Amino acid sequence: MNKVKYIAIIPARKGSKRLPNKNIKNLNGRPLIEWTIEAAKNSRYIEEVLVSTNSEVIMEISEKMQASAPFKRPEELSTDIATTVEVLVHAIKFYEKKYMKEIENIILLQPTSPLRTSHDIDNAIQYYEEKGANGVISVSECDHPPLWANKLPEDMSLDNFMNDKYKNIRSQDLPTYYRLNGAIYIWNKKCFLEEKQYFLKEKTYAFLMNKKNGIDIDDELDFLIAQTIMKHNSNH
Structure with a gap:
């Protein structure tokens, strides 16, 4: 069986109570999720980018960005009470069965962190390897x-x-x-599937990011802050 050393999984269901249609909301001229797909695609280490969604619109955006969206997420994993861990487990098992490839490490990239860059991702992966970690989680x-x-x-x-x-x-x-800050999570796949939790029992480390790149969009104010920073960056 072929191996994939690093795969990025982007969970992006349709709808949002606090910020309607958040994952496809126009941020600085592009749907929100595109910023995360682009950062993942530009990483030096990520070999595959997999989007887990129950939205046909998000599937179309993903495929246009050359990210894989090979399934429509089951409804039971698209509710408010479904956990991200459950979504990741489903995506891992689907991918390995469909493509006959064994994943070594998974990287969770939430679309609500649009200022997180490919440079941040690569630095986190390098840190993960240097620490000999089972898990790395970004903090600000x-x-x-x-x-x-x-x-x-x-x-x-x-x-x-x-x-x-x-x-x-x-x-x-x-x-x-x-x-x-919700921007970057990296786990050894075997350890993650065994424990099914963010904080693994051993060798989980914090990866420090600056506050600007670590902004997480949860509501309208967060969105406006991210938009202002992006416009400022574009102008300079």
């Missing part, structure tokens, strides 16, 4: 210290909102925190 520095955040009670009281030792400390003097 938090915009605001989580030590200054908390839940609010019903009466909206701030009496116990912050720990006393952080109340009079400047933000720049607090520890640096990082968040998952």
